[in-house]
Amino acid sequence: MGLGALSAVSLKEAREEAEKWRAVARQGKDPIKERERIRREAAKADHTLTVVAKEAFAARQAELKDDGKAGRWFSPLELHVLPKLGNVPIEEIDQQDIKNTLAPIWHSKGETAKKAMNRLGIVFRHGAAMGLDVDLQATMKAKALLGKSRQVRKNIPAMPWGEVPTFYESLDDGSVTHLAFRLLILTAVRSRPLRFIHLDELHGDTWVIPADKMKTGKEFHVPLSSEAQRIIEQAAAFERDGYLFPNVRKGVISDANMSRLMERQELEARPHGFRSSFRTWCAEATDTPREVAEMALAHETGSKVERTYRRTDFLEQRRVLMERWAQHVTGQSAEVVKLVAK
Incomplete structure (x- = not known):
């Protein structure tokens, strides 16, 4: 020897x-x-599940929004899988291990459990690419053992569009939170780009949201109604480091700021639900073409080939639509609007 x-x-x-x-x-x-x-x-x-999971995450970071810094891709693994299986060599993990790990949340937190299972599948494929002897069917077999999740997916509560003007009118104290809430409703954008809106992104009557702030990962142009521009002018008085909606101490206001406002008024609806309020208004109170309404929410429609040839973001049609929405929100108009896609 x-x-x-x-x-x-x-x-x-x-x-x-x-x-x-x-x-x-x-x-x-x-x-x-x-x-x-x-x-x-x-x-x-050297090839525990934690080690391989981190390598798999690092390999995918370029595909994720803001390089995955928000942690949403990795968090299902970090919270629900790695505490139990993280120190186990990935080559030794089988479907029974995965089943026992995710069983406690499979029916109570179905969406989170499915995300964790999906991430595990990606990690196992990464392990196979590394030359490790992993069972690529382990997640599929674990799903068979767990069965169908009994959790019923719930949509985020939304305020009926007919009630939005009354709520909008109540946001009248001129505070950062009230102004942010008003602009959220008027633009129908998601919370993150709204909370982090910066003066550099504003170009007259158009707000250009950078790709790294969008869920789609693509730059998005938001037409600003006259009312939206008025709100931005008021918010400029609170600007700090270029951000229109700063928090009291540092950073910008949080999601909780606006959610708590609705909770205090004992409202079931939540801030994100105003996107649904806007979309339902488009369908029920206007003749807006589906493509225009969906584009207003930065949703993609049609096949990949169709999107390749449709090189318009319907900005001018959306400009008319958002002006009409602002009129409804401020109680100035109740007429049915007809928009024709060009």
Whole structure:
């Protein structure tokens, strides 16, 4: 049994190694086989689920919004899988392990559990690409063992569009939260780009949201109604570091600021639900073409080929639509609007 090259191992080290392996032999074990077993265990320790998951995440970061810094891609694994299986070599994980890990949330937090399962599948495929002996069907077999989730998906509560003008009128104290809420309703955008709106993004009657603030990962142009521009002018008085809606101490206002406002008024609806209020108004109170209404929410429609050839964002049609929405929100108009897609 070799103990290493003469030039690399000193006489003292050789004697210590020799005594260590003689002790193994005295226990009735084969020193060479025992050394190989220890090497294999060390190699497995380098390929635990946590290690491979982090490598898989790093490989996908370029595809994720803001390089995945928000943590949404990794969090289902970090919260619900890695605490139980993180230190286990990925080659040793089977469908039973996955089933036992996700069973506690499979029916109570179905969407989160499905995301965790999806991420696990990606991690296992990454492990296979690394040359590891993983079971690529483990997640599929785990799903079969778990069965169909009983959780019923609930939509975010939305305010009926007919009630929006009354709520909008109540946002009248001129505070950062009220102004942010008004602009959220008027533009029908998501909370994050609204909360982080910056003066550099405003170009007259158009708000250009950078790609890294959009869920789609693509730059988006929002037409600003006269009312929206008025709100922005008022918010400019609170501007700090270029951000229109700063928090009291640092950063910008949080989602909780606006959610708590609705909770205090004992409203079931939530801020994100105003996107649904706007979309339902488009369908029920206007003749807006579907493509225009969906584009107003930055939703993609049609096939990939169709989107390739349709090189318009319907900005001018949306400009008319958002002006009409502002008129409805401010109680100035109740007429049915007809928009024709060009």
